[in-house]
Amino acid sequence: MxxxxxxxxxxxxxxxxxxxxxxxxxxxxxxxxxxxxxxxxxxxxxxxxxxxxxxxxxxxxxxxxxxxxxxxxxxxxxHGAGLSAYDEHLSPRWAPAFEDPRAADPQKxxxxxxxxxxxxxxxxxxxxxxxxxxxxxxxxxxxxxxxxxxxxxxxxxxxxxxxxxxxxxxxxxxxxxxxxADLGIRTIFGRIPMTPRVQALVSPELRDRFSYVIGSDGHHLGLMPMVFREPPPVVAGRLWPGLAMAPAGDYYMCVFNLHADRLGTSDDELFRLSGTDLWRLVTDRTAGWHPGVREILGYADPAASFAVALRxxxxxxxxxxxxxxxxxxxxxxxxxxxxxxxxxxxxxxxxxxxxxxxxxxxxxxxxxxxxxxxxxxxxxxxxxxxxxxxxxxxxxxxxxxxxxxxxxx
Ligand SMILES: Cc1cc2nc3c(=O)[nH]c(=O)nc-3n(C[C@H](O)[C@H](O)[C@H](O)COP(=O)(O)OP(=O)(O)OC[C@H]3O[C@@H](n4cnc5c(N)ncnc54)[C@H](O)[C@@H]3O)c2cc1C
Incomplete structure (x- = not known):
């Protein structure tokens, strides 16, 4: 050719x-x-x-x-900019706003x-x-x-x-x-489908915003809602007939960070854990946290969960x-x-x-x-x-x- x-x-x-x-x-x-x-x-x-x-x-x-x-x-x-941070009892800690010149542009x-x-x-x-x-x-x-x-x-x-x-x-x-270089932090990622049950359990403060919950034990959890403007196959059907776009429902992305030297398990063991076991570990480490954050963790999709070393x-x-x-x-x-x-x-x-x-x-x-x-x-x-x-x-x-x-x- x-x-x-x-x-x-x-x-x-x-x-x-x-x-x-x-x-x-x-x-x-x-x-x-x-x-x-x-x-x-x-x-x-x-x-x-x-x-x-x-x-x-x-x-x-x-x-x-x-x-x-x-x-x-x-x-x-x-469309909001910034995030809200709480302690593990969901008392507000700080809420920095990030500059975003796009402001509330509906197409952003x-x-x-x-x-x-x-x-x-x-x-x-x-x-x-x-x-x-x-x-x-x-x-x-x-x-x-x-x-x-x-x-x-x-x-x-x-x-x-x-x-x-x-x-x-x-x-x-x-x-x-x-x-x-290895930064010494291990992160467990997951996706919690935004079902009516999860929405009923999640604390209202966390429901529609990017939130951090920072435990006094140093563990850290991030929760970020993903709400599609329109279902991807509908958008593809309208704008690009014939284009395959996998269906996807709304979800919370959930991120749990731990210090590797406090994990009590090797990387090999961590990376071999199933999705269900990863979230069992998170539930174990968040005992005592506010139920409005802890209870939804059990709803994370095991198939979409994984752990990584931050580098x-x-x-x-x-x-x-x-x-x-x-x-x-x-x-x-x-x-x-x-x-x-x-x-x-x-x-x-x-x-x-x-x-x-x-x-x-x-x-x-x-x-x-x-x-x-x-x-x-x-x-x-x-x-x-x-x-x-x-x-x-x-x-x-x-x-x-x-x-x-x-x-x-
Ligand atoms: C959970 C999570 C959340 C994140 N959130 C954000 C965020 O909010 N905003 C943000 O900006 N970034 C975020 N990041 C980081 C972001 O995903 C990466 O920085 C980004 O994907 C890098 O793009 P890339 O094209 O360099 O690499 P990738 O997107 O990783 O693509 C690399 C591709 O190369 C392929 N590949 C690898 N080896 C080979 C090979 N030998 N031959 C052929 N193909 C190969 C892989 O399969 C992969 O498809 C996040 C990362 C993670 C894990």
Whole structure:
């Protein structure tokens, strides 16, 4: 097959990789995405993502208007900015408001369901995204980059974008880059379907806002409602007949953070626990908390629950300016506390689209364009990382600040 202009290969069809592919497609640049998941709705992705003003701008820069409307139509209805924090008895602690220039714009994309976002990001570029294709190696050649896939095939392009997430294999093979550091926090994520029973049990303070409950024992729980403006299949049916969008009901995303050294169990054991056992552990650690928060934990969907170790790339550093280009978590993993990891990946996608489109048109040298992209990325990704770390320390104080309050189990 003849492939004119710049040939861009992308490892990873997650948030950043798909947004980049949309941007490149719109700019007329040839792109192919290799994604390890066998389908767009892979396991453990059904959680809510906050979209910042910068993230929304990047989406609008990369995507055709019709795709933006799919995302806006399925976004969360909530328009408030900020969060409310309580102690474990639900006494108010503080309620910071975050600046949001979008204010109460009814079309703003405040937060989205990750699987629904991924469905929308795939719309119209299905022909260039290959699912079930894992990148297992790559080699820089005089003519560009060759990637090796798990099925034994090879593919060659001019550049390879490493959009393969926090566990990036491409980053691992890139000499001189440190791995992402363990922050010593383990997080259990889950989704609690917003059934009438759950709505009756949840304390009214927590019902329709982004809330933190910070225990005097240092454990921390976040609860975030995801209420779809309209059911995703209805929006797809109206805006994009024939587009598959999985049905999804409203839910609370629930996040429970613990200090690893107070967990009393190894990571191996934690990561092997079933969804039901994870929430049993949370219920055990929140004995004595207000029933209006504790009682709904038993309604978490076990199939959508998982535990992760929080990691961070600190400092964020540029890679070399060769044809292997980092994007998203592969370049800058950060804890989800700031709600900005995906937004930073979207900013990367927009900035890299501009850089590579200039190269494709013959206006720029590849090494210069990649250097400029990485210099900008290191600046805003460092800010995002520092914000995430500050919020993490603030909401989950170190165990030393609660010396008596962390019984070892
Ligand atoms: C529970 C939770 C809540 C979060 N909340 C927020 C939030 O509110 N706001 C926010 O901005 N961020 C949030 N984040 C962070 C956000 O999800 C990530 O920062 C974002 O997904 C990064 O995008 P990415 O494209 O770099 O990586 P990913 O979205 O992780 O995509 C990487 C893709 O690469 C694929 N892949 C991996 N290896 C290979 C391989 N070898 N070959 C081919 N494909 C491969 C993976 O299957 C995956 O699809 C949250 C994270 C979690 C876990």
């Amino acid at each position: 003849s492939w004119p202009g710049l040939r861009v290969l992308v490892a990873g069809g997650g948030i950043g990789g798909l947004c980049l592919a949309q941007g490149l497609r719109a700019a007329g640049v040839s792109v192919r995405v290799f994604e390890r998941d066998t389908s767009v709705a892979g396991r453990n992705q059904g959680y809510r993502l906050h979209i910042s003003p910068e993230g929304e701008r990047a989406l609008r820069e990369c995507l055709p208007e019709r795709v933006v409307r799919l995302i806006s139509g399925t976004a969360n209805v909530r 994309i405040d937060s989205v369901d990750r699987v629904t976002l991924r469905h929308a990001l795939l719309a119209g570029i299905e022909d260039v995204v290959q699912f079930g294709r894992t990148v297992v190696g790559h080699e820089v050649t005089p003519g560009g980059v060759t990637v090796r896939l798990a099925d034994g095939a090879t593919e060659t392009g001019d550049v390879l974008v490493a959009a393969d997430g926090a566990g990036s294999r491409i980053r691992e093979r890139h000499p001189g880059l440190a791995s992402h 961070a790339t600190d400092p964020v550093v540029p890679w070399d300016t060769g044809p292997v280009i980092p994007l998203g978590d592969a370049a800058h993993t950060m804890p989800p506390s700031g709600g900005v990891g995906a937004n930073t990946a979207l900013r990367d996608a927009s900035a890299l689209t501009t850089a590579l489109a200039g190269v494709d048109r013959g206006e720029r040298d590849l090494a210069d364009a990649v250097a400029d992209y990485q210099a900008a990325m290191v600046g805003y990704a460092t800010d995002a990382l520092q914000l995430s770390l500050r919020i993490l320390r603030w909401s989950i104080p170190s165990p030393d600040e609660h010396p008596a309050a962390h019984p070892r189990r």
